[in-house]
Amino acid sequence: MLPKENRPIIQVQHFTAGYDGSVVIDDISFEIYRGEVFAILGGSGSGKSTLLKHMIGLYQPAAGHIFIGGKDIVTAEGEERTNLLKSIGVTYQMGALFGSMTLLENVRLPLEEYTALPSDAMDLIARMKLKLVGLEPFLDYMPSELSGGMQKRAAIARAMALDPHILFLDEPSAGLDPITSAELDRLILDLARNLAITFVIVTHELSSVYTIADRVIMLDKEVKKIVATGRPQELREHAANPWVRQFLNPGASAETAGKGAGGER
Amino acid sequence: MKPATEASINSLDARRSSDGGTLTLIMTGRWDSDTTGKWWQRGQQILTQSKPRRLVIDASGVSYCDGAGVAFLIDLQQLQIRTGGDAAIQGLQEEVRRLLDIYGHISIERPSGRRREPLSIIEQVGKAAVELWRDFKSLLTFVGELAVMLLRAARQPRLVRWQEAWLVAERSGVNALPIIALIGVLLGLILAFQSAIPMRRFGADIFVADLLGIAMLREMGPLITAIILAGRSGSAFAAELGTMKVREEIDALRTMGLEPVRFLVVPRVIAAVAMIPVLTVFANLFGLMGGAIVMRSLGYPLVTYVNQVLSAVTVGDLMGGLLKSFVYGIVVAAVGCLRGLETRTGASAVGQSTTSAVVSGIVLIAIVDGLFAVVFYALGL
Numbered sequence: 001m002l003p004k005e006n007r008p009i010i011q012v013q014h015f016t017a018g019y020d021g022s023v024v025i026d027d028i029s030f031e032i033y034r035g036e037v038f039a040i041l042g043g044s045g046s047g048k049s050t051l052l053k054h055m056i057g058l059y060q061p062a063a064g065h066i067f068i069g070g071k072d073i074v075t076a077e078g079e080e081r082t083n084l085l086k087s088i089g090v091t092y093q094m095g096a097l098f099g100s101m102t103l104l105e106n107v108r109l110p111l112e113e114y115t116a117l118p119s120d121a122m123d124l125i126a127r128m129k130l131k132l133v134g135l136e137p138f139l140d141y142m143p144s145e146l147s148g149g150m151q152k153r154a155a156i157a158r159a160m161a162l163d164p165h166i167l168f169l170d171e172p173s174a175g176l177d178p179i180t181s182a183e184l185d186r187l188i189l190d191l192a193r194n195l196a197i198t199f200v201i202v203t204h205e206l207s208s209v210y211t212i213a214d215r216v217i218m219l220d221k222e223v224k225k226i227v228a229t230g231r232p233q234e235l236r237e238h239a240a241n242p243w244v245r246q247f248l249n250p251g252a253s254a255e256t257a258g259k260g261a262g263g264e265r
Numbered sequence: 266m267k268p269a270t271e272a273s274i275n276s277l278d279a280r281r282s283s284d285g286g287t288l289t290l291i292m293t294g295r296w297d298s299d300t301t302g303k304w305w306q307r308g309q310q311i312l313t314q315s316k317p318r319r320l321v322i323d324a325s326g327v328s329y330c331d332g333a334g335v336a337f338l339i340d341l342q343q344l345q346i347r348t349g350g351d352a353a354i355q356g357l358q359e360e361v362r363r364l365l366d367i368y369g370h371i372s373i374e375r376p377s378g379r380r381r382e383p384l385s386i387i388e389q390v391g392k393a394a395v396e397l398w399r400d401f402k403s404l405l406t407f408v409g410e411l412a413v414m415l416l417r418a419a420r421q422p423r424l425v426r427w428q429e430a431w432l433v434a435e436r437s438g439v440n441a442l443p444i445i446a447l448i449g450v451l452l453g454l455i456l457a458f459q460s461a462i463p464m465r466r467f468g469a470d471i472f473v474a475d476l477l478g479i480a481m482l483r484e485m486g487p488l489i490t491a492i493i494l495a496g497r498s499g500s501a502f503a504a505e506l507g508t509m510k511v512r513e514e515i516d517a518l519r520t521m522g523l524e525p526v527r528f529l530v531v532p533r534v535i536a537a538v539a540m541i542p543v544l545t546v547f548a549n550l551f552g553l554m555g556g557a558i559v560m561r562s563l564g565y566p567l568v569t570y571v572n573q574v575l576s577a578v579t580v581g582d583l584m585g586g587l588l589k590s591f592v593y594g595i596v597v598a599a600v601g602c603l604r605g606l607e608t609r610t611g612a613s614a615v616g617q618s619t620t621s622a623v624v625s626g627i628v629l630i631a632i633v634d635g636l637f638a639v640v641f642y643a644l645g646l
Contacts, residue, residue, distance in 0.1 A: 100613050116302035117333060123375060125298075125336045128368045136376065144610055162298055163331035194367055196360075 009034040009166060009198050010055070015064035017047065017054055023062070024050050026224040030217055034165075037192050037199040037212050039232070042219035043247070048202045049170060051219070055200065056090050056168050057081065068166065086114055089159030093171040095151035097143035103130060103154050104139040110161040129157040133187060149180035153187060160191075166198045167191075173205040185211045206248065210236075218244055275327075277304045279311045288317035290341065293326030296334025308341050320345040325356025335364045343373045407526075407603045411534065414527045418535075430532035437498040438540030442547060444497070448489055449548040453555020456480060461559060470563055474570050475577035477556040482582040486549040488634060491593035494541055495626030499601030502533050503622035506605025507615040515606065530602040534595060541594035542587045549586070585646060589637050596633060597626045 008031035018024045024047040032038045040048045054061050057073045066073050068084055076084050097106050107126035111117055117125070130136045133153040143151055152172055159167055172188070173181040185208050191197050192212075203209060209216060209232050216235065218228040220243070228235050228244040236248040275294030281287070290308065294300070312320065322341060327334070338354060345352040357365065384392065418425045461473045506529060509515050515525050553574060560570040604622035608614045 099610075111298065115298045115333070117298065118302065118305050121302065121305045121333070121336060121340070124340060124371070124373055125332055127375070128332060128336060128339075128371050131371050132367065136371075139376070160332075163333070194363065 007034050008032060009069060010200070011065075011067040012051075012055070013065045013067070015051070015054070015066065016062045017050055017059070018062055019050075023224055025219065027064070028219075028226050029064075030226060030229060032198060032200060032215075034198055035192065035196045036214040037188065037201065039209050039213035039216040040200070040202045040219065041204075041209065041216050041247070043221055046219040046221040047224070048219055052168055052170055052200070052202045056088060057085060086110075086162050087164055087166070089156075089162070089164040089167045091152065091155040091159050091167070091169050091172065093174050095143065095148075095155040097151055097154055097158065099143055102140050102142060103135060103146075103157075106143070106154065107158045107161050110158070114162060126157075126161065129160050130154070132160070132191075133157045147180070149176050149184060152176065152184055156187065156191075160197075164197070166200065169199060169201045169203075171202055171204065173203060173208050178207075181205060181208060182211075184208075188212050206250070209248075218247065275300045275304070277308060277311075279315070281315065281317070286318040287321060288312070288315045288319070289321045289323055291323045291326065294328055296327055296330045296337060298331060298333040301333040301337050305337060305340070308337060309344060312341060312344055316348065316350075317345075318350050320350060320352040322352070322354045323356055324354060324358075324361065327356075327358065327361060330358075330361040330364065332364070332368065335361065335368050338365060339369060339371065340373055403607065404600075404603065407599070407606075410526050411530060411599055414524065414531050415534070418527070418531055424527060424531075425535065426528065426532045430536045433498075433533050433536035434540050436501070437494065437537055438544060441493060441497055441540075441544060444493055445490060445544050445548050446551045448493060449486070449551025450555040450558075452485055452489060452548075453477060453481065453552035453557075454559055455555075456485070456552070457556040457559035461563060465563070471565065471569070471573055473563075474556065474560060474573035477553065478574040478578040479582060481549050481552040481556075482578050482586045484586070484634075486552060487545050487586045487590035487593060488630070490541060490545045490548045490590055491597060491630045492627060494537065494544070494594065495597045495601070495623055495630065498537060499597045499622045499626040500619045502598060502601030503605040503608075503618045504615055506602055507608035507618040510606060510608040511610060511615060525606060526602075530599070530606075533602055534598040537598035538591060538594040541590045541597075545587060545590040549583075581646060585637075585641060589634070592633055592637075593630050596629045600625045600629060 010032040011029075012031070013029050015028050016023060016026055024045075028051075040051060042048045050059075053059050055066055055068075055073070057076075061074060064074070069087060071080065071084055073081070073084055097103075098109070101109070104123070104126050107129050108122050111122040111125060115122070127136055127139060130139055133156055135150060135154055135157065138146065138150065138154075143154065146154065156167070156169075156172075169188070172184055176184065188199055188201075189212050192199055199212075201208075201213070213232050215230060216228075216232050217226045218235070219225070220227040227241050228239050230239075232248065235244055237245075239245045239248070275292070275296055278291040278293075280289045280291065282289070288311070290311070320341065322338060324330075324338070342352040342354065354365070457473050457477050460476050461470050464470045464473055506515070506525075509529075515529075518525050518528055556574075557567060557570055561567060601622040604618045604625065608618040
């Protein structure tokens with residue numbers, strides 16, 4: 001595997017996390033490079049979302065450091081932390097758009113809070129972001145009036161309001177039909193290619209992973225560590241760990257299981 | 266991304282050609298969401314004042330540009346074109362050029378969209394009337410449904426989820442005792458003190474005990490308990506059921522063939538109805554204790570005060586008050602649950618249901634109190 005650029009933009013070092021004394025992730029380290037689409041995979045309860053929430057500074061890890069653009073989000077405080085948080089964009093599983101605001105107001109909000117731009121400039125920038133995700137005609141709609149896929153795209157527009165170089169997406173395809181999910185994948189690829197945004201994606205959707213991810217890590221619930229790192233297609237074929245191969249190729253394992261059952265009969 | 270340590274400095278200079286037909290705007294430095302704001306209106310101002318035939322934006326000195334900087338370029342370019350002039354952008358770095366290609370197709374004119382026009386007064390009145398009518402119908406339906414379920418529960422007590430009813434009774438009843446005690450004592454103190462001042466002028470301050478006894482047992486005790494129940498438990502019922510509605514738990518109950526009214530509302534109504542008379546008795550007691558403090562401070566022995574109260578109030582006063590509180594309990598619990606079940610989607614929906622539960626509860630308490638006053642007067646009670 002070759003990263004797009006040989007400069008890590010995110011470095012996770014000896015990271016350990018858990019809840020109420022129990023360890024979910026135990027001493028993992030990895031790096032994410034500028035401009036790549038990086039996916040975090042793993043079974044339910046393996047700590048994918050926990051890792052993501054620590055990477056965006058929502059929780060403090062039990063041990064370790066997370067450097068974003070060279071600054072440690074674990075120890076950053078005050079203005080440094082605010083600047084770090086401004087430099088990243090996050091979308092959540094359910095979109096997390098503010099239900100009492102229109103789409104335009106949702107996207108304007110970070111601009112209103114963090115910049116001194118005049119109102120017409122904020123409107124124009126918010127519309128630019130909405131147009132980028134194909135939602136400019138819906139700028140006066142309330143989130144509840146939109147489909148799940150549109151809400152996810154609007155959430156990406158809001159996350160991009162301050163032009164972050166890193167976008168964290170938590171289960172972007174969850175609850176979407178295959179066509180909408182594919183549209184979202186195309187959008188992510190376009191943004192990664194055209195705006196050189198680094199994407200960190202937690203997902204279960206293997207089709208998305210094969211379409212958009214440059215590299216993946218796989219977390220395992222049992223050992224609480226990373227059990228595989230690399231390009232998804234390569235891991236599917238050549239991963240040393242059979243569980244990883246099975247995870248990345250569930251159809252084949254079912255087929256194998258079917259054959260096995262057939263053979264016994 | 267803007268490194269926090271990097272100085273955010275930029276500038277915008279304007280130069281006119283000798284014939285005055287061309288305006289050159291020279292941009293240098295960082296143009297991002299932090300630094301573009303201070304130049305936005307200045308740029309527009311220069312352009313509208315100069316009205317050049319041709320605008321040239323020289324961006325060769327731009328070291329960094331994000332969406333905000335690109336928006337500035339688009340804004341100037343389109344403003345110039347709108348006034349019938351030409352516009353050109355020179356010296357853009359490759360990255361900025363790419364951003365301009367991506368974002369450049371947007372119009373600075375906001376599309377008409379579908380802005381929400383404020384409703385006229387007539388429309389507002391009409392809307393309110395329709396909503397009131399709908400509200401009344403849903404209340405009526407709910408009351409009917411609840412009555413049927415309560416009757417079924419009376420015939421078949423095993424249909425009631427008693428464990429939940431006990432739990433709600435503890436939360437709405439036992440846990441409400443401290444606030445009932447506090448408000449009761451304060452109410453007794455205030456009523457007694459405020460009435461003692463004028464009555465003392467006529468040497469009638471002993472009758473403060475009569476006033477307090479009758480007022481607390483017949484009116485204030487049940488009323489204040491019901492209002493506390495509406496604020497404390499009615500809102501909690503609405504929030505609980507509202508959150509369940511938002512999380513589709515109510516739908517899950519329905520698809521499992523379980524009636525939400527039987528499953529969720531009946532235990533709450535039973536608990537509230539069982540607890541509110543007990544709380545009312547406590548409110549009465551604490552109110553009279555507050556009165557006792559005032560009477561003692563006026564120099565009356567406790568036994569005199571107690572005897573005066575006992576001679577003034579009858580069992581009928583107590584039972585009348587408890588009957589009222591029983592009805593208040595049904596109203597508060599039912600309307601709290603109804604508002605919860607009516608919750609729509611969205612984060613603010615549960616808040617609206619909770620507010621509505623408290624407001625509707627208090628309004629209905631006032632209406633029921635008025636009805637009781639008329640009925641008691643007609644019956645000579």
